[in-house]
Amino acid sequence: MTTSISELSAQVRRLRKHDAWYKNPLWGRLAVIECLALVLSIMTNETQGSPSDYTLLFKDSWFCVRGVQFLVAGAIVFVIAEVWRARGLSRIAAQATQPVRDLRRNKVLTNPWTKRGVLLAVTVIAVLLPLMGMFTLPYFQSVLAGQVGVYVLAALGLNVVVGWAGLLDLGYIAFFAIGAYTTAILSGKLPVGDDGNPELHPPIHLNLFFAFPIAVLLTMVAGLILGAPTLRLRGDYLAIVTLGFHEIVLNVAKNDPRGLTNGSLGATSISTFRFNLFGVHYDWRTNDAKPYWYLAIGIIIVVVFAFRRLEHSKVGRSWTAIREDEVAAAASGVPTVKYKLMAFAIGASTSGFAGVLATAKITAITPDNFPLTLSIFVLAYVIFGGMGSITGVIVGASLMTFLPAFLQGPPSWFNSGHPVVNVNDIPMWIGGVLLVMMIFRPQGLIPSKRRAQELSQAEHGVGDADAMTSPAEGVAQ
Amino acid sequence: MYITQHFWELLFQGIRLGSLYALIAIGYTMVYGVLQLINFAHSEVFMSGAFGGVFMLTALIGNKGKVPSGFAAFEYTALALLAGAAVGALIAFSLERVAYRPLRQRHAPKLVYLITAIGASIFLYNVAGKLFGRNNLQVPESFHSGKVFTFPGAGAPGPRTVKSLDLLIIGSALVMMIVLDIVINRTKLGAGIRAVAQDTETAQLMGVDVNKVISRTFLIGGLLGGLGGVLYGMFHSVTYTMGFAPGIKAFTAAVLGGIGNVRGAMLGGLLLGVVESFGQAQFHLEWVDVVSFVVLVAVLLFRPTGILGERTGRTA
Numbered sequence A: 001m002t003t004s005i006s007e008l009s010a011q012v013r014r015l016r017k018h019d020a021w022y023k024n025p026l027w028g029r030l031a032v033i034e035c036l037a038l039v040l041s042i043m044t045n046e047t048q049g050s051p052s053d054y055t056l057l058f059k060d061s062w063f064c065v066r067g068v069q070f071l072v073a074g075a076i077v078f079v080i081a082e083v084w085r086a087r088g089l090s091r092i093a094a095q096a097t098q099p100v101r102d103l104r105r106n107k108v109l110t111n112p113w114t115k116r117g118v119l120l121a122v123t124v125i126a127v128l129l130p131l132m133g134m135f136t137l138p139y140f141q142s143v144l145a146g147q148v149g150v151y152v153l154a155a156l157g158l159n160v161v162v163g164w165a166g167l168l169d170l171g172y173i174a175f176f177a178i179g180a181y182t183t184a185i186l187s188g189k190l191p192v193g194d195d196g197n198p199e200l201h202p203p204i205h206l207n208l209f210f211a212f213p214i215a216v217l218l219t220m221v222a223g224l225i226l227g228a229p230t231l232r233l234r235g236d237y238l239a240i241v242t243l244g245f246h247e248i249v250l251n252v253a254k255n256d257p258r259g260l261t262n263g264s265l266g267a268t269s270i271s272t273f274r275f276n277l278f279g280v281h282y283d284w285r286t287n288d289a290k291p292y293w294y295l296a297i298g299i300i301i302v303v304v305f306a307f308r309r310l311e312h313s314k315v316g317r318s319w320t321a322i323r324e325d326e327v328a329a330a331a332s333g334v335p336t337v338k339y340k341l342m343a344f345a346i347g348a349s350t351s352g353f354a355g356v357l358a359t360a361k362i363t364a365i366t367p368d369n370f371p372l373t374l375s376i377f378v379l380a381y382v383i384f385g386g387m388g389s390i391t392g393v394i395v396g397a398s399l400m401t402f403l404p405a406f407l408q409g410p411p412s413w414f415n416s417g418h419p420v421v422n423v424n425d426i427p428m429w430i431g432g433v434l435l436v437m438m439i440f441r442p443q444g445l446i447p448s449k450r451r452a453q454e455l456s457q458a459e460h461g462v463g464d465a466d467a468m469t470s471p472a473e474g475v476a477q
Numbered sequence B: 001m002y003i004t005q006h007f008w009e010l011l012f013q014g015i016r017l018g019s020l021y022a023l024i025a026i027g028y029t030m031v032y033g034v035l036q037l038i039n040f041a042h043s044e045v046f047m048s049g050a051f052g053g054v055f056m057l058t059a060l061i062g063n064k065g066k067v068p069s070g071f072a073a074f075e076y077t078a079l080a081l082l083a084g085a086a087v088g089a090l091i092a093f094s095l096e097r098v099a100y101r102p103l104r105q106r107h108a109p110k111l112v113y114l115i116t117a118i119g120a121s122i123f124l125y126n127v128a129g130k131l132f133g134r135n136n137l138q139v140p141e142s143f144h145s146g147k148v149f150t151f152p153g154a155g156a157p158g159p160r161t162v163k164s165l166d167l168l169i170i171g172s173a174l175v176m177m178i179v180l181d182i183v184i185n186r187t188k189l190g191a192g193i194r195a196v197a198q199d200t201e202t203a204q205l206m207g208v209d210v211n212k213v214i215s216r217t218f219l220i221g222g223l224l225g226g227l228g229g230v231l232y233g234m235f236h237s238v239t240y241t242m243g244f245a246p247g248i249k250a251f252t253a254a255v256l257g258g259i260g261n262v263r264g265a266m267l268g269g270l271l272l273g274v275v276e277s278f279g280q281a282q283f284h285l286e287w288v289d290v291v292s293f294v295v296l297v298a299v300l301l302f303r304p305t306g307i308l309g310e311r312t313g314r315t316a
Helices: A005-019 A025-043 A056-061 A065-086 A089-096 A098-105 A112-131 A138-164 A173-186 A208-230 A235-255 A290-311 A314-324 A326-331 A336-362 A372-385 A390-408 A423-440 A449-459 B007-035 B042-061 B070-105 B110-132 B164-186 B188-198 B200-205 B210-235 B244-257 B262-282 B285-302
Strands: A274-277 A280-283 B147-150 B161-163
Touching: A025 A056, A025 A065, A025 A423, A025 B110, A056 A065, A056 B110, A065 A089, A089 A098, A112 A138, A112 A290, A138 A173, A138 A290, A138 A314, A138 A336, A138 A372, A138 A390, A173 A208, A173 A235, A173 A336, A173 A372, A208 A235, A208 A336, A235 A372, A235 B244, A235 B285, A290 A314, A290 A336, A290 A390, A314 A326, A314 A336, A326 A336, A372 A390, A372 A423, A372 B110, A390 A423, A423 B070, A423 B110, B007 B042, B007 B070, B007 B164, B007 B188, B007 B210, B007 B244, B007 B262, B042 B070, B042 B110, B042 B210, B042 B244, B070 B110, B070 B210, B147 B164, B161 B164, B164 B188, B164 B210, B164 B262, B188 B200, B188 B210, B200 B210, B244 B262, B244 B285, B262 B285
Parallel strands: none
Antiparallel strands: A274 A280, B147 B161
16 A cells, blocks of 8 residues: 555644644643633622623623633632642542541441431421521521422422423423412402402402312312323423423413403412411411421421332332333333323422412412423422432422522621622522533432432443433323 | 404514524524434523624614615624624534533433523523623614515504515525525535434444534524524514523424424424414414414324424434
């Protein structure tokens, strides 16, 4: 085989280019770190941009001392990281922390009684939380009851649909809204009559505790209504249809069919929970959030207990089978239609609880309380915490709901009365946290054992980590 | 009947809206084709493209309030569209590099991609809001959008007038779609995209550089999305949250046409635009979303993989 000079020189040029200094991955890493530093320099800048001068923020965070500071900090981080890498320090660190990780397999810790003890301790801490530190502030108590408790419940329900049955639901808050509107109707604040005053002719006026079973039943039916026509659809098609379902529910609420939802005005001054049994009388008052928190904990405990039983029952195993391979599950005699509908119904009914709870806490609802982004956020809580793992979902939802509230901060909390970051920047930080978290820990904070196993298998090319891409056509028929 | 009286103008409005949807939907569908990923951050590509166009026009024309004419008008419009497309492509490209490539290397499940995309979307539009302010920006007029012709019919001539801006929107969308169709079906890059969409592993074995193809797919989607953003901004206005609603609609259009299928996205976009236009006339403005989603559900009930079925590879 003869090789001409021109071909040879072309090869040499190619080889040279491969060895060129700028091809060294070192510089790529430096560039990434410096870019990150520049982005952080903008993110942490207190200045807000103005439409009249769109270069303002660049001038204010890149082309000034601030930009240089961030670049230098980035370079320092780069040097440390490279030294770390060159010395193999991560291995040394792994060796040093090995005893800690071995603890996980310790007999005492894996003992079911220890687990139950930990569970009890966590519950006690949750109950005592409003008496501790910053949670004594009414602002944080309100956040606990109105956000953390409610969204933990919602995320637990969505976990059934997404984490266990593997059905992608992007419209979950629609059920939450149905629960909330049911509460408003049952408490006599909706529908408003022609005069706009529901008080004059209340169709129903119930104690809100009775709203729980009715809302749960209604959301369950709504779940079936959504589930039935979508059984043939697979992952992404299901996503858009559920999203459409949310949009339809929201539009119906907004457009006020026959005064039932009072349009964009919604319902106000909805009564709260009260209790009058065996001579004991108790009112959940709007100025104290603690009782709502205790109620939320109570419901969460019941739901978690039920779901734990469900997870390891025949139903839970069927869901796992459907999630991992729907065709194989159907072939093995799992009635996929029944179990998929069941997942939708159970998932939806949990958000009925959450809807009643949230409505009683905030006492006023409008369609704006249930935006599409909220549905997406609840899904993000589930994935963030670790799909399929009850602990993970609870931790994920609590952290992700608490973080924005914490960043916003109550007035005069610390930082001399200013919020920790500018209120307008909070969604940016949430998005950033979500992004970074997913890139570096795709399995979520506390993944369930089975999901972690599926993920590591998928990483090595064995099977798919979820059933989102396998066709479900013809299976459901 | 209002609809029969105003059939042609409603159809025209639908096509105008639909061609914008189609431009964005192509980005969703192409990315879905190669990665099986709903790129929720694509709406932010659209938004950043619009910002690119606005700033280009502001830099060129300024706030003098004088509308350029003649060759200048043509030049400025073309430059704004180019700037928007370039910014959109840049954002889409870096998105793939920063967010999706690390996940791909770890074979992360699809849901993780989805949440990453959502995180990126939230992050990007809020950064844009922080950078450029949170008010509506009016796009400086790069040309005088005069009346071209009027549809015959009863009632006020206002909604029946076709302006040059309308023709610009439809025209550039049409040109881009034809060019894209040629690129997908006739060029080497298009063959690569189709191969990766059909079977990534086999394509890799056949010598297709999958990473490069995916990067370029994002580039093309970003180009079209950015261009659509500028056109949308010229018609409405530009703000940091402008991506969300058209993004959802374009995604619906992509699913309607059969996600993963480029011609399906074009068809789905146009169809959704026309359905919305007629739905708005027949029912009310506030029921438009309900109408379009009901149509989507109805189509998916009978054809669970959309009108033209799936995958870029199979149809071409």
